[in-house]
Every structure is written in structure tokens, then in C-alpha cells.
Amino acid sequence: MSRPDAHHGREVPPGSRITVIGAGMAGLASAALLARDGYRVTVLEKQAQVGGRAGSWEKDGYRFDTGPSWYLMPEVFDHFFRLLGTSAAEQLDLTVLDPGYRVFFEGQQSPVDLRRDRALNERIFEDLQPGAGRSLAAYLDSAEETYGLAKKYFLYTSFASFAPLLTPDILRGAPKLARLLLESLDRYAGRFVQDQRLRQILGYPAVFLGSAPKLTPSMYHLMSHLDLDDGVLYPQGGFIRIVDAVRALAEAEGAQIITGADATAILTDSRPRSRPRAVGVRYRDGSGKTEVLAANAVVSAADLHHTETRLLPRPLQSYPERYWNKRVAGPGAVLVMLGVTGKLPQLSHHSLLFTRDWDANFNAIFRSPTQVPDPASFYVCKPSATDQTVAPEGGENLFILVPVPPDTRLGAGGINRDGDARVEAVADGAIAQLSSWAGIEDLAERIKVRRTLGPADFATDYNSWRGGVLGPAHVLKQSAFLRGRNKSRKVEGLYYAGGTTIPGIGLPMCLISAEILLKRMRRDTTTTAMDEPLIPVTGRVPEVAP
Structure with a gap:
């Protein structure tokens, strides 16, 4: 564990005003830890609700998590909560899934269930x-x-x-x-x-x-x-419960969250013979009015490509467009949310469908010219197998994620088939494939609620690079210290958090990203998790321009 005596001064003095861009999991977690550590934190969120990709949508009694749905690395969640003086057990109602997930293989009649522990x-x-x-x-x-x-x-x-x-x-x-x-x-x-x-x-x-x-x-x-060893868990009420818990903890520590606030520029000063410093954020509020929020430091938990190429002028970009031209994007996705009448015992809480021609499936997504795989390997979540609150009695909640190329030209989704034609065609293909492989002959006829999302939605709603669903792929040149720093090389007081920077993709990584952001500000270079609970630090409150 890291220790307070490992901190050699501060990059940002305690009591400083810090503006966080983005109230996804990384932004909320950063706000919670920074506020507990004595900073005055304001979070700007573009959308009307917090959570980012880890959002929630409800219609006719069916409630869907719109993003992450696998609860892995439970000790990371528990450690984060313990930093804030609580625990995962206190904040969440966790259920162990058994089977952890089910796999359907093309051409094979019987699926394979993966169980809750190694011996099984x-x-x-x-x-x-x-x-x-x-x-x-x-x-x-x-x-x-x-x-x-x-x-x-x-x-x-x-x-x-x-x-x-x-x-x-x-x-x-x-x-x-x-x-x-x-x-x-x-x-x-x-x-x-x-x-x-x-x-x-x-x-x-x-x-x-x-x-x-x-x-x-x-x-x-x-x-x-x-x-396969630790097992897979599920938080009752869905993943939005994790978002709600982290938000509540951030606000309890004193962080302020402003929704409907679309950051349009990171503001900097210019000082002779020294690098510019971040001094605030310009944003557009829900009414379209432009506002400025002054700060001593800025943390962008937004997509790193968007932060660098849209919120900073070209001379101040550590990762300009030419950097991204050499990066490997993770996949895009077509998401399909289905409210279905009747039960679907053929599916587990998590189900995977794997095509026989594995290489062709991935080549279609990652090699140019890209195309939508057909048939596709994809993922299906049926949280109603475990959670009685996400579907009406007698109904099922299905969430399908079909990996596709990260290409906004595939279009956007919609409700009740009113999305772009290519997105709806991918959804139709996935429904038909699931119906055939899992032996649910009347699946299409039983759908009462349908919503789709496509790569263009991820670009519009989350400013995702190329409309990707996850961010830069974890290939060798984009892993560990090669993934990119969590601090600007050209602007003092500008930091990054979230899945597009270190340590990487996924909710646990977003929580860790918030912690290593704090360690960076503390000049803590240790490699282990911080001591629990996080001991707040108080200090002089610097004045900033209004």
C-alpha cells in the first residue's frame, strides 16, 4: 500500500478548485477522491444524467443498463469504496452468477456453461x-x-x-x-x-x-x-446502482455536479518562459448560454481524442490528430435493447455467441476494408434472470451487443425501428441469429420494446473517437505506459482520467484511473493501491478569478 510519507509535495495545492469534465464513472470517481482529499470540485456533464456509457433507459416497465454489464475484479470496487470510508457490501447488493455465462457455438447443438469457480x-x-x-x-x-x-x-x-x-x-x-x-x-x-x-x-x-x-x-x-477463477457478480438493480453510489459519495464529499453542461474549451493562461496553465473551462449550458468556470486545475474524464483535438488549440495538444492516425481503435458496437414477453430459459444472465470462422469475424472489424461481420460473434445479457426489477412480471430484458467496425457511417439507432437502416439491419440479424442458435423460434414476435444504438450515437452522445464503444484497443503499443499519460505534456494543471487513458478499459479500470490521478497530483510514484481509508488533506485555499 502507498503511504502518506510517499508524497513529496503536491502538483496541485490542497484546497484548489478543480473542474472535472465528464460525469461518467471515471469523472465521478475522480470527483469523489479529489473532494475527499481537500479539493473543491465541480463536475461538468454534457448529458442530462450522469454515468456516461454506464447509463440507464426505461420504457413500459423494462429497464436497461446501456453500457457495462460485467462485474469483475470485485476487490477493485471494494477498495475504491473503502477509500471513501464505506465498502461494496454497504453500497451494493451483489449476487454471484452461476453459471457465470453460457456460450453458444456455431454448428454445435449444446451450449457450454462456465461456472462460478475454477474446479467446476x-x-x-x-x-x-x-x-x-x-x-x-x-x-x-x-x-x-x-x-x-x-x-x-x-x-x-x-x-x-x-x-x-x-x-x-x-x-x-x-x-x-x-x-x-x-x-x-x-x-x-x-x-x-x-x-x-x-x-x-x-x-x-x-x-x-x-x-x-x-x-x-x-x-x-x-x-x-x-x-473462470474469481467468478462473475451482479449488482441488484443494475449497474446504474454503482453510478448512483459513486455520485452520492462524491456529493457527500462536497463535489458539485452540473448536468446539461457541454464543455467547449479548456482555458489556459500564457506565462513568459513557462508552459501555459489550465485556468478553467468554457461550457454551454442547457439553454445554450456560454459560461466560464474558473479553476486551478482541470481533469478531463472525457474521451482523450475529443479532449485533445476539440478542447485545446493545436499548439497545446499533447496527442494531436497525427497521433490518432497511428492508433488502433477498439470496435464500435450496435446495441439492441429488447423487452420481451414470456420467459427465455434458453439464455443465461450472460450469453456469448461464437462463430465458427473466428478469424474472419475479427478481420471484418479490425482490417481494412472493414465490414459488419455476418454471421457475427456477439454478447447477450438477460439481467431479468437475476434481477426482478428490470422487467415486468412474466417478461424478460435482453441487451445485445454486436461488435462492428468503429465507423460512424454505420449510423445511429432509434426506438421501434426508427434508427438508420444499417443499424437496424444489424439488430435484425442479431435477433434472427439468437433465435436460431438458442432455439427461440418466436423471439421476434415476442418483442414489445426495442431500442438500438449505433456508432454515430457514441460519437454524438459521448464524443467517442471514431464512434467506438470502448476506446483505443489494448494492443501492445496501447497498453500500460504506452497507452498515454494521464497528464498533459504541454499544459500545466491539465490531467486525464477514464478508459481512454491509463490503465485502460472497463469500470474497474476507471476507478483505478481516478486513484492514479490523485496519486499523480500527490506526486506519489508508488505502484500499489493507496491506504484505506483515504486520509483527507486540508490546506490554504487559493483564490481564482471569478
């Missing part, structure tokens, strides 16, 4: 391929070791200094780490299991990272420890 999953692997149970045990041993190493040295650091990484653990493990970084996840999994179904199960976590199994470093086989 080893038996499942053994049934599908003799000897694969022992192989999975070895694979998960390595995954657990790698995950422990990542938590200790790579997830909770801002990489402001590399000195803390020069430890015996890292030096001894350097050859293995190098292999894990240079070998693909697909090839690494293939050294443990040969059955295509098992290779797909071990390779699919790449999609959670916005990438493909052949593009993702095998370092990320650590993800299999999370679902």
Missing part, C-alpha cells in the same frame, strides 16, 4: 477435451500470478517514474513478461488447449479490452483469472 470449470474443459482440465489449471495459475503482478506494479501507477518498477520481482520475471507482451493471446491459449471451443473461451476476453485475440498481448490472459 476444470471439469468442463476436461469433458470437452481430455487433458484440458489440467491445462486450464496451469493456465489459470499463470493468469493469477500475472494478475497479481499487474495489480502490484502496473495498474495503480501513473508511470510518472519507472524507478519503483526496478524491483527483484520485475527483474526476475522480465523474460516471462517479455514473452507475454510479444506473444498473442490467441497463440498463447493455443499452447494449452486445442479444442476450438476452448480456445475461443480463453481468447474472448480480448473483446473486453477492445481488441482481438490475435492482436492482444498474452499478458492479458490474466483476464481469465477474473471470470
